[in-house]
Amino acid sequence: MxxxxxxxxxxxxxxxxxxxxxxxxxxxxxxxxxxxxxxxxxxxxxxxxxxxxxxxxxxxxxxxxxxxxxxxxxxxxxxxxxxxxxxxxxxxxxxxxxxxxxxxxxxxxxxxxxxxxxxxxxxxxxxVTGRKQAEEGNELLAGEMSHRVKNLLAIASGLTAITSRTAPNTQDMARELTERLSALGRAHDLVRPLPGGQGDAALLGDLLSVLLAPYDDMGAFKGRIRVAVERMGVGENAATGLGLIIHELATNSMKYGALSAPTGTLDLSSTATDDEVILTWLERGGPEVESPNAGEGFGSKLVRRTVAGQLGGSIAYEWSTGGVIITLTMRRDRLSS
Known part of the structure; x- marks a missing residue:
């Protein structure tokens, strides 16, 4: 004691x-x-x-x-x-x-x-394997987040610079830039882990439907935009580019195409090969379509460069009297990355 x-x-x-x-x-x-x-x-x-x-x-x-x-x-x-x-x-x-x-x-x-x-x-x-694996995971996550932020800032900076040169006034510039950035945000919201080892991706049909949802109830009836594509994952990088492309096409349709008419319709469908996914954008019921004579604007440049550079494909326009038909050809491996 x-x-x-x-x-x-x-x-x-x-x-x-x-x-x-x-x-x-x-x-x-x-x-x-x-x-x-x-x-x-x-x-x-x-x-x-x-x-x-x-x-x-x-x-x-x-x-x-x-x-x-x-x-x-x-x-x-x-x-x-x-x-x-x-x-x-x-x-x-x-x-x-x-x-x-x-x-x-x-x-x-x-x-x-x-x-x-x-x-x-x-x-x-x-x-100390568990601790080291946790440290490596944290470093990987930090690097990935830094990479994503840098990419988004670069895209936002580029969009701001080009939009400022093409918009007629500050109000239009703010509106167009906000719409384009919102399209990016909606695409990134859909990127999530998929089952079956498909990785971090958004389902193609979900991605297209969400991006086009704001335009669906702007006419005489709801359901005038129809999406019927194969079930496949779209990776984060491709989702960013595809989100911008769909936004530009939908914006043009609202201004000049089928979505500018109360009863106009838009159908998106896909066909596929082992190496490519072909997305067809078909507009009907809008005003009479004419091939544009003016030079290529920012939106068209953005679409063409994104399809070719980021998705490894091409875009073709058919200016038919019934409505524009746009064919997007994309490499399957690029679309899933």
Whole structure:
């Protein structure tokens, strides 16, 4: 009993070797000893399990090195050779290969020969695979978010610059720019994980339907826009470009085509080959259509460049008397990326 009345824990009991072993096992710690003269390693059973080796009395440093990831091997050799000169504690993280499995190991100990006994240094190995995978996931997510933001800012900057040169006044510029950016937003909202290993994508039919929904109830009846396309995923990059294309085509139709008439209709359908997806935009019931004589405007340039550059395809216009027919040909691999 100590002065304050609490019971004193016997030192022998607090540091009982069996209890210490239980604590080491519970923490997932592997113990190692390294003879600095012979380079021989001895490890406990947990150490051999961690390295994927059958237990034996000792293992050479070279035998362990054969399991270190080739990209980390030289760094680990240098790190262990330098540990005797390190002041204080050290920690070295590296990868090892267990067949096809990659594990992250953290080697920890005391440098400057602290605690060396009979030319042997002591330390521990920890399996830090989970932590490293989490760190890599966070870095990947941060990089992806940075990439997406930069892409969107570049698109917004380009749209602003070109729209400012073509819009007759600030009101039209603000309206056109807002509509185009809204189309981008609607497309990105649909990008989500799909089942069956299809990746992060929007379904083509969903994407087209959402992009065209604002135009569907602007006439005499609802349902005048019909979408019938194959079920396939559209990747995030393609969704951005396709969103801009559909917005430009719908805007032109509202100004000059079938969607400018109360009873006009728009049908989108698709046919496909192994390598291509062909989207047909068919307008009917609008004013009489004539082939444009003026030079190519920004919207037309945007559509043509996006189809060719981003989707690896082409666009063709047929100015029929019944209404314009637009054929978008897109590479399947580009559409899904």
């Amino acid at each position: 100590i002065a304050d009345g609490t019971a004193e824990i016997p030192k022998a009991h607090a540091w009982d070797p069996d209890h210490l072993r239980l604590a080491v096992t519970a923490a997932g710690v592997a113990l190692w000893a390294w003879n600095v003269d012979t380079d021989a390693f001895t490890m406990d059973e947990r150490g051999f399990e961690l390295w994927g080796l059958p237990w034996r009395a000792e293992v050479t440093f070279e035998e362990l090195s054969a399991h270190i990831h080739p990209s980390d091997r030289d760094r680990v050799h240098s790190a262990f050779a330098a540990t005797r000169a390190v002041l204080g504690s050290y920690e070295t993280d590296f990868r090892i290969m267990i067949g096809e499995e990659v594990r992250w190991i953290s080697a920890r100990g005391q440098g400057e020969d602290v605690g060396i006994v009979g030319r042997t240094m002591f330390g521990i190995f920890l399996d």
